[in-house]
Amino acid sequence: xxxxxxxxxxxxxxxxxxxxxxxxxxxxxxxxxxxxxxxxxxxxxxxxxxxxxxxxxxxxxxxxxxxxxxxxxxxxxxxxxxxxxxxxxxxxxxxxxxxxxxxxxxxxxxxxxxxxxxxxxxxxxxxxxxxxxxxxxxxxxxxx
Amino acid sequence: xxxxxxxxxxxxxxxxxxxxxxxxxxxxxxxxxxxxxxxxxxxxxxxxxxxxxxxxxxxxxxxxxxxxxxxxxxxxxxxxxxxxxxxxxxxxxxxxxxxxxxxxxxxxxxxxxxxxxxxxxxxxxxxxxxxxxxxxxxxxxxxx
Numbered sequence: 001x002x003x004x005x006x007x008x009x010x011x012x013x014x015x016x017x018x019x020x021x022x023x024x025x026x027x028x029x030x031x032x033x034x035x036x037x038x039x040x041x042x043x044x045x046x047x048x049x050x051x052x053x054x055x056x057x058x059x060x061x062x063x064x065x066x067x068x069x070x071x072x073x074x075x076x077x078x079x080x081x082x083x084x085x086x087x088x089x090x091x092x093x094x095x096x097x098x099x100x101x102x103x104x105x106x107x108x109x110x111x112x113x114x115x116x117x118x119x120x121x122x123x124x125x126x127x128x129x130x131x132x133x134x135x136x137x138x139x140x141x142x143x144x
Numbered sequence: 145x146x147x148x149x150x151x152x153x154x155x156x157x158x159x160x161x162x163x164x165x166x167x168x169x170x171x172x173x174x175x176x177x178x179x180x181x182x183x184x185x186x187x188x189x190x191x192x193x194x195x196x197x198x199x200x201x202x203x204x205x206x207x208x209x210x211x212x213x214x215x216x217x218x219x220x221x222x223x224x225x226x227x228x229x230x231x232x233x234x235x236x237x238x239x240x241x242x243x244x245x246x247x248x249x250x251x252x253x254x255x256x257x258x259x260x261x262x263x264x265x266x267x268x269x270x271x272x273x274x275x276x277x278x279x280x281x282x283x284x285x286x287x288x
Contacts, residue, residue: 015270016269016270016271016273017193017270018179018182018183018266018269018270019183019186019187019192019193019213019214019215020215020216021215021216022215022216024273024277025266025269025270025273026179026216026269028269028272028273028276029179029182029183029265029266029269030179032265032268032269033177033178033179033181033182033262033265034177035162035170035173035174035177037177038162038173038177039162039163039173042163043163048163049161049163069163070163071163071164071165071166072164072165072166072170086283087279087280087283087284088276088279088280089275089276089278089279089280089282089283110272110275110276110279113268113272114268114272117261117264117265117268118265120261121173121176121177121261121262122162122169122173124176124257124258124261125160125162125169125170125172125173125176126159126160126161126162126169127160128172128254128257128258129160129168129169129172131233131254132172132232132233132254133168134233135231135232135233135254136231136232136233138233139230139231139233140231
């Protein structure tokens with residue numbers, strides 16, 4: 001039996017399937033489907049509330065800057081999330097030997113590719129908040 | 145002081161900010177940044193492993209079909225997630241008085257708008273799994 005290039009491609013595409021609990025891509029989907037990941041990628045991608053232009057400029061940020069921007073994040077959660085993203089190759093951690101040392105984080109190309117997908121999630125949440133709120137009120141009125 | 149239309153737009157855009165812990169959009173971002181939400185939207189959007197065409201066809205699905213497709217999801221988690229998505233106006237729940245009753249779920253227009261953003265997340269996880277795995281191995285070898 002001969003296989004065509006299209007078969008090969010279909011084979012490669014079918015390799016991972018996040019619908020399956022045991023597939024590694026399920027765990028990766030779990031990792032990236034996380035509000036802190038979305039907000040960290042937005043921050044390092046330059047898509048912050050201060051940014052007003054059309055194309056955000058990626059930026060290196062210090063740990064303390066991230067902690068200040070992502071209000072409510074615990075030190076433990078921020079550290080854990082940054083470590084996981086660094087291990088997955090989504091960002092780099094650079095230590096500069098100042099006194100005290102300066103630690104900065106920056107997106108890799110892989111991180112940028114994910115940022116392009118997660119950035120719209122934050123915007124969706126912000127721009128559809130009123131609509132969702134209206135649905136909640138209607139729903140609660142009907143079910144109470 | 146007079147305001148321009150551009151000012152008004154900037155004002156409207158600045159209304160919600162998911163970087164802020166107390167902003168309702170932060171909680172909404174948390175809700176939608178969730179692997180079960182991503183997978184449920186993919187399923188109802190027709191973007192399932194069985195689907196091979198280029199434009200997936202949205203479909204109504206029964207609770208049991210969703211439970212079978214999303215392997216590893218607990219009944220409690222699936223029920224909770226579906227209820228939250230219904231309350232937020234992302235999907236509709238239809239009860240047909242068969243014996244036993246048939247309960248089906250279907251995306252609303254609002255759900256479709258979110259599905260367009262979350263669908264690429266599953267694909268990213270599946271297509272970048274090998275790259276992430278390679279980064280993890282390099283990282284673990286360097287730090288051990």
